[in-house]
Amino acid sequence: FLSRGVEFLSPFLPSKGTKRWQRLQIRPLLFFLSQKGLCFGGAAASMAEDLVLDTAIRDWVLVPLSVVMVLIGVLRYFVSKLMRSHQAPDLKVVKEGQVILRARNLRAASGFIPAKSFRSRKTYFTNEENGLLHVPKGQSQNAQAQMFSDPNLAMDMMKKNLSMIIPQTLTFAWVNFFFSGFVAAKIPFPLTQRFRGMLQNGIDLSTVDVSYVSSRSWYFLNLFGLRGLFSLILGEENAMDDTQRMMQMSGFGFDPSRVIA
Amino acid sequence: MVWEGDRGASGGAEDDLPIFNAENLQSNVKSIYYSRTFLSIIGGVIAGIWGFTGFTGFIFYFLVMAAASFGLATQAKFSVCTYFDSWNRIFLDGIFGGLMSFVLFWTFAYDIVHIF
Numbered sequence: 001f002l003s004r005g006v007e008f009l010s011p012f013l014p015s016k017g018t019k020r021w022q023r024l025q026i027r028p029l030l031f032f033l034s035q036k037g038l039c040f041g042g043a044a045a046s047m048a049e050d051l052v053l054d055t056a057i058r059d060w061v062l063v064p065l066s067v068v069m070v071l072i073g074v075l076r077y078f079v080s081k082l083m084r085s086h087q088a089p090d091l092k093v094v095k096e097g098q099v100i101l102r103a104r105n106l107r108a109a110s111g112f113i114p115a116k117s118f119r120s121r122k123t124y125f126t127n128e129e130n131g132l133l134h135v136p137k138g139q140s141q142n143a144q145a146q147m148f149s150d151p152n153l154a155m156d157m158m159k160k161n162l163s164m165i166i167p168q169t170l171t172f173a174w175v176n177f178f179f180s181g182f183v184a185a186k187i188p189f190p191l192t193q194r195f196r197g198m199l200q201n202g203i204d205l206s207t208v209d210v211s212y213v214s215s216r217s218w219y220f221l222n223l224f225g226l227r228g229l230f231s232l233i234l235g236e237e238n239a240m241d242d243t244q245r246m247m248q249m250s251g252f253g254f255d256p257s258r259v260i261a
Numbered sequence: 262m263v264w265e266g267d268r269g270a271s272g273g274a275e276d277d278l279p280i281f282n283a284e285n286l287q288s289n290v291k292s293i294y295y296s297r298t299f300l301s302i303i304g305g306v307i308a309g310i311w312g313f314t315g316f317t318g319f320i321f322y323f324l325v326m327a328a329a330s331f332g333l334a335t336q337a338k339f340s341v342c343t344y345f346d347s348w349n350r351i352f353l354d355g356i357f358g359g360l361m362s363f364v365l366f367w368t369f370a371y372d373i374v375h376i377f
Binding site for chain 1: 294295298299301302308309313314315316318319358359361362363364365366367368369371372373376
């Protein structure tokens with residue numbers, strides 16, 4: 001039931017006399033529609049008619065795009081794993097971390113030891129002269145300043161950001177170059193007209209339902225929807241961490257792997 | 262599938278404030294997350310095949326999530342203290358995270374079955 005092509009007959013010009021009439025014929029557009037009452041010339045309000053799209057679109061646009069994005073995600077995960085520079089942990093930092101851990105355990109288990117022992121332990125940590133955790137007022141560094149002054153950490157963060165941005169940009173450019181100008185998919189729920197500019201960027205018809213979207217929106221849908229899939233197939237530490245952090249910062253979305261910091 | 266992964270998170274039944282084993286709690290929360298993600302993907306494919314459109318699809322998604330919550334509550338033997346630290350973990354956690362995956366697979370299945 002897929003009828004091929006649309007041939008527009010622009011008004012053929014009947015001739016006067018002996019000139020042959022010419023029939024102008026526009027090459028079939030890239031999206032093959034079977035017209036079930038879809039009228040292009042008229043400006044009638046379009047009902048929710050069902051466009052039937054070519055199977056070729058499904059075979060050559062939807063599936064390859066999804067497969068490519070999954071593969072790029074997997075590739076990025078492995079590349080970031082390989083590129084992670086392993087640095088020997090600093091002894092001082094490890095010591096401090098262990099002291100903090102011990103103090104935390106003390107705080108958590110404070111109900112189990114007698115009050116006197118708790119107080120003595122607490123003083124051990126916090127007394128003014130030689131308490132392990134006591135930091136004089138002016139010396140405590142801002143954690144963020146410390147983070148930026150450490151070159152390794154900054155390098156790691158930049159590498160992670162870069163490994164995130166470059167494949168996204170490249171894939172987006174590829175999608176725009178190859179897959180623009182036709183209807184790629186239909187999203188099953190209705191949207192308002194305001195989304196039309198965002199979702200149908202390559203399609204120049206204004207009467208087509210907003211549910212019929214271009215491949216650019218399929219790319220974005222994949223971008224957000226494949227995070228869950230990646231977390232299933234790649235284990236918890238995968239390269240989509242930045243997106244999760246981004247979503248956390250924007251307020252919604254809950255990152256369960258960072259519940260207990 | 263992930264039910265076996267639940268581990269008791271709070272031990273030492275003391276007076277009021279239970280103590281949580283952080284590692285077990287995190288592992289339990291992670292297993293909830295995985296199960297919700299998996300269910301949202303499967304639910305998306307089912308919704309697409311059955312041809313839900315519009316609000317029906319979203320209602321189906323929340324139904325699936327509610328069923329998942331109920332299953333989790335049953336598995337946790339209806340006592341929140343044994344495995345988690347609050348009821349919110351079981352019921353509200355990760356619902357909107359799975360929404361995007363649901364929409365993606367719903368669109369995909371719906372298009373393949375009904376449009377193409």
